[in-house]
Amino acid sequence: MSQPPLSEAAAIYASNPQRELPTRRGTELAMLGFAAFIVTCAFVLVQANQEQELSWAVVWYGLAYLGLFAIAHAAVRRWAAYADPLILPCVALLNGLGLVMIYRIDLANAEEATRAGEDFAADAPKQVLFTALALALFLAVLVLVKDHRTLTRYGYTAGLVGMVALALPALLPSSLSEVNGAKVWLKLPGFSIQPAEFAKILLMIFFASFLVAKRDLFMIAGRKVFGVELPRARDLGPLLIAAAVCLLVLVFEKDLGTSLLLFGIVLVMLYVATERAIWVVTGLSFFVVGCLIAYQLFTHVEQRVANWIDPLATYSDPGGGYQIAQGLFGLGTGGIGGTGLGAGRPEIVPESNTDFITAGLGEELGFVGLAAILVVYLLLATRGMRSALAVRDTFGKLLGCGLSFTIVMQVFVIVGGVTKLIPMTGITTPFLSYGGSSLLANYILVALLLRISDAARRPSQKPRPKQPQQQAPLAEAHTVMVQRPPAGGNATGEPTA
């Protein structure tokens, strides 16, 4: 968890990239087995505590889980043999625990429904189905994206598609895009998706390729204002437009969580690309101003802030702190050791299997369990970051950094919201919470991370015809941009878009 291994490892890879590296697929398999063991124990505990006999559900869910991750492991062996061995097991553990929790909440809701004489549709089987679909996508990404650098070619396409996907729910009539007051859906016949989940990855690809292409322009070409080099407006233009569109769209969709998430990602990627802290400072200042404006303009923002300051005070208001308060009650009831899986009452919290799934896990697994889950997320993200540090091309570095940061940022936004660290904004908990879009998107994210880590650790002994700089034509620009040209006199540096 600490910092030194990161830099050490990076140093090794950087200084001696030719060394024959073990693939560590055996480690991955062992760790997957360990994750499966934990998940199985969790399943059995849930059933035991719910006073049901061990039913066939354990077997079916267990087999489905094992089958899915066996395929994932085989796919990694085949198409990303040198990928980091901990990334997939971390994901498997989180996904499995999420599945257990969703199954556990199903049991509680089913009982409630039988008592009230209503029909009940379980979510756990659907989540298994989503996991299967997500792994299919995961596989597709591993197979199709043989080298992550090919993605730079689709940078602007990805950006455009991402923005359209993001904007679509805002443009469509509510009947096609609104569920429970959040206008973030795309309701298609048969199923619904949240395009923002996918847009997030597309936009990261766009930002990464764009920033890599413009990196030197940002760093060199521009005016000095108060001792700070500012890039020229036309270089910054597409980025500013993209960021503004994202934010505007999200304001109209009332989806503060995704807005916050995207903002954080853009800021971090910009900072990493330019190595200038001033971007973070400027960004955060804009953010503060934006927050103040939003607080004045939108009542729902004001309400969220009031709920955040004291959810118990706004407990019974409509749209008040009831949900957060119930989540806190659950967390408090869990205490340090938790009530035990299956022995708590996580279903009391509204949305307990989506936004508030960590409240349920905190109740039943206690502080110890919730802390462990957060550490698994951190482990996952730091492994991703480590791969990003080790990979040799700047696009891979930037994309890997963005993907890894996204994981932690999502966790921070949602868990921080549930635990009253920051105002609550609706967002999914990666891999844990129920929902297809989130699962699908996050598996694509993990596939890309694995691809980057594979590239980082793959020894370059095979005489591949690879000259990274040439394969990324957008990045060529910097070889000619040695000196600051006279104002407005540079036509060669412009990319084709």
Next chain:
Amino acid sequence: MNKPMRRVGIAMITMVVLLLANITYIQVVKADDYRTDSRNRRVLLEEYSRQRGSIVSQFNGQVLADVTDTDDKLKFERHYINGPMYAPVTGYYSVRYGSGGIERAEDDILNGSDPRLFVRRLSDMVTGRDPRGGSVQLTINPAVQQAVYNLMSSKGYTGAAVAMNPKTGEILAMVSTPSYDPNELASHDSTAQQEAWTKFTDDPSNPMINRAISETYPPGSTFKLLVAAAELENGATASTPVSNAPNVKLPGTNTTLENYGGQTCPGTTFKDALAHSCNVPFATFAGELGADKLRETAANFGIGTPLSIPLSVAPSDLGEMDSQGALYQSGIGQRDVRLTPLQDLMLSATIANGGMAMKPQLIKSLLGADLSETLETFSPEELTGTPALSKENAAVLTDMMLASEANTKGGGKRGDIQIASKTGTAEHGTDPKATPPHAWYTAFAPAADPQIAVAVIVESGGNRGLAATGGTVAAEIGRAAINAQLGGG
């Protein structure tokens, strides 16, 4: 590019550390506040699924309430034996509607959260047994409770009866009719529960009210015991002469106050006046004694002392008594005088105990889950510490009450038991002369060595309407209680 990436890595770690610090604060520091918040249903639900302790009688350990195993999620369902009979005592215990009676008053013991059960809980934890609640042993004598309840419910009376051991204050019976079945509220079927609750609360006869302690009534002539005690303490004797006039004009008004039925009092002594319940002498006594003296005596009988047995008892009150006319009317237990049946019982019980009011109590002891271990036993306690009247005067008043009993009609009389009693027929309502009166009877027995004191109220004349009197309607019930306690019956 690696340097800013490492910084981002540090930022990621910082974010997770912030989350960890925050959940430490929530789940470790603030956990108790959140867990015990009254809006946190989890605690309640957990409590409902714990094996709740029993409510038993101190007499041969008869069980009044226990639990039965169920196979739903709340593992135990409350079960009341003879539910309606004991409902005023046990109360109810409902997942949806909370609890009442002893169930509420001793909830900590019954649900097992009382610190005195801690040692037991520890051993349960070690032995892996589910924690269980402790039990509550009541002072109720099932024989008395049953005799009174059966009689009152079979006659369809609306009213209350309460009996206690005058020497210890132990409540032997507490009946309120019509009653309700708490089993219906304890059902785990939430629809059944809801229907039962609606049925009980919508019923105009208010079956869920414990009339013995939650309602106050004008005590009528039974209040004369208090006035008589004050008068005796003020120097009067049994032979003090009194007026036998059929009526008296209320000072400062044109209204007259008359004896029952407008008759002339058959005697001219204080003793005769109580024995025949003549109104005129007692109205005059009250007028002579004044409000302060009456209040002082009333206080020594317990009126005005906040009382929890541990069910909370509605306060009894003498009213303003701000004029002679009001005093006259108050002297015969009318006007603004309002007593709970329990307080009315304390009038005769205090006399039975030689003038000292004992604190009424419903709980004999608190027991561990398996009934073998005693957590706390309650011993008799004086209510105010100041006698309401001296031993000698108590003996004189007992003698007068024996004469009153001799003049009282009604069933249940037995030659072998000496009962000292006083009846009451209390007018109430907006048109008192046309409203059937409340019938009262308060008594203790045996007169020489009192074992039981009892008070009975039958609201609005029971089945006799306007012609009802304390003797004809209520006396029979009081005597049934006495007979049940003293054997035979």
